[in-house]
Amino acid sequence: MSDSPRYRFAPSPTGFFHVGGARTALYNWALTLRTGGTFVLRIEDTDESRNSPEWTQGIIDALSWLGIDSSHPQFEGPYFQSQNADLHVKAAHRLFEQGNAYWCDLTGEQIQERAKASGKQGYDGYSRDRGLGPGPGHVLRFRVPEGTTVVNDLVRGRVEFANDTIEDFVLLRGNGTPMFLLANVVDDIEMNITTVVRAEEHLPNTPKQQLIWDALGVTPPVWAHVPVLVNEQRKKLSKRRDKVALEQYKSEGILPDAMVNYLMTLGWAPAGDTEIVPWQHIVDEFKLEDVNHSPAFFDIKKLNAFNGDYIRAMSFDAFINACQPFFSDAPWPTQRFDADVFKKMAPLLQTRVVTLSEVPAMVDFMFLENAVIDEDAWAKTMASDFAADVLRDFAASVETCEWNHDSLKALLEAWTESRELKLGKTQAPIRVAITGRTVGPPLFESIEVLGRDETVRRLHSALSRLG
């Protein structure tokens, strides 16, 4: 066995992939690549109610979207915790035989009653010396020794826990199945994990797990507890309150590179004056020792800013390709879509969208039979005293003019000057007539792409609507 580090990512299948989990996975992956180590994926499906096979594929797909490819030579797994149940139980019995664990027949209610009576919280070690054996409803508890447990954490430093603040926790449930704390440790030992990088919420579990490692006679791994991601209320991101599903960001048109880059800047920053850096740069620089100690706010606004940057940096072809998935539920009839028209419009859109999902709404007027007129936009722009004139005159000259955006613009400029108006004003009614809105891609380019006949038709249509 080589001594290159073995990292692991151990999500429980919960039906969707959490951005916090994504960051933890990314930290592990960056380290794996940086150190030439191994990334082990283990699905923690110990709790049978959470065991849902189709979710495993969801995890693999999400990781792959992030660039963590399960066919990469440094990727190992997925393993399933449930398949190691025998090992977990075996270890539990060994712990019992060694005197590190004991059986207890107290129910949850009885424990609560005792706690209430004594005024102390939690389990009081009642069955420690009762010499119980296994039996229906009996749980196996770890016998926490006296003393102090010191956790050496790469992010936090040295953290000390007095053992008398750690209660005798459950290893095996009353039905004989293993608990997370045990299963997690046994699997880590089995898989030769050397470095455990996980969220800070696991820090209070760590002394318990380290005690299990010790009792099993194996040197504990290197721990690293990274700060949690929080919402604007500074609470841990939760599935109920917050937008945390990676899939949702994907479907809204966040680019994986942008997500990865942004996630990596939460709790850490690349050297230099820019946070937008290529993945390889991150791999070269990322160190656990540099990770911040405090919770980081997951700021969607900043994510969007990163995304806009990444979109603008895309090549023409890459942008076109990336847009494709977002046409499936676009507002126009699919048969009216014209890929060539879209290609002409694409460069005009690329600097104007922050997420890919905004693309369809920005070109819909090209593919819709008629532009959907926004009533507010109509009211605002058609009220001017020159609206009817500019529509009529522009329609007339457009019928015969040279067909490119420069001459179209020159035409309207001339008209505008003759009336001593501003182009910013006079283009508005035309824009609404053509696109239905007051904002959108550059007007004259859009008209050029739309074509003469359709332009004239829409202009006349607006005119007749004006009455």
Added chain:
RNA sequence: GCUCCCAUCGUCUAGUGGCCUAGGACACCACCCUCUCAAGGUGGCGGCACGGGUUCGAAUCCCGUUGGGAGUGCCA
């Protein structure tokens, strides 16, 4: 309640005793550019939680206070 963690602009961060009258990014504001909206450019606003030490010198080290957070399951 108890255990543990944390504390630099609104937010994410740089900063590891002098290079800091604290740097960058997002957001915000102004101006420039401009056919709308963006993009881009320039400039601006804004922070070391507080109080004690240690030191010639502290955002950086120590203690306390305050304020946040996580955990506290026969969940993971």
